[in-house]
Amino acid sequence: MADRAEPLGQPVTTSTHLLVGAIRDGWRGVADRLTDEQVERLTTMERHPAYTGRPEFLLLEALEYVQPGFLGEYLARIAAQPEP
Numbered sequence: 001m002a003d004r005a006e007p008l009g010q011p012v013t014t015s016t017h018l019l020v021g022a023i024r025d026g027w028r029g030v031a032d033r034l035t036d037e038q039v040e041r042l043t044t045m046e047r048h049p050a051y052t053g054r055p056e057f058l059l060l061e062a063l064e065y066v067q068p069g070f071l072g073e074y075l076a077r078i079a080a081q082p083e084p
Helices: 013-023 028-034 037-047 055-066 070-080
Strands: none
Touching: 028 037, 028 055, 037 055, 055 070
16 A cells, blocks of 8 residues: 555544544445445445445445545454454
């Protein structure tokens, strides 16, 4: 991710703002930043039984579309946190 302006250990301001803004509406909170194909894919995923009641997966997928690498950074941060 050498092309990113912020290294992994720093807050990702854009993603943070997108996440906070999108939580209320789920992935639809960032739909205006997605292509028609991406919206169609997320709509299809939303109807799939595997995603019923799991809007957080769709939100993470949408945020990955908006900012590629977001999901990998998010998971890396979780993995780096010490267990309680």
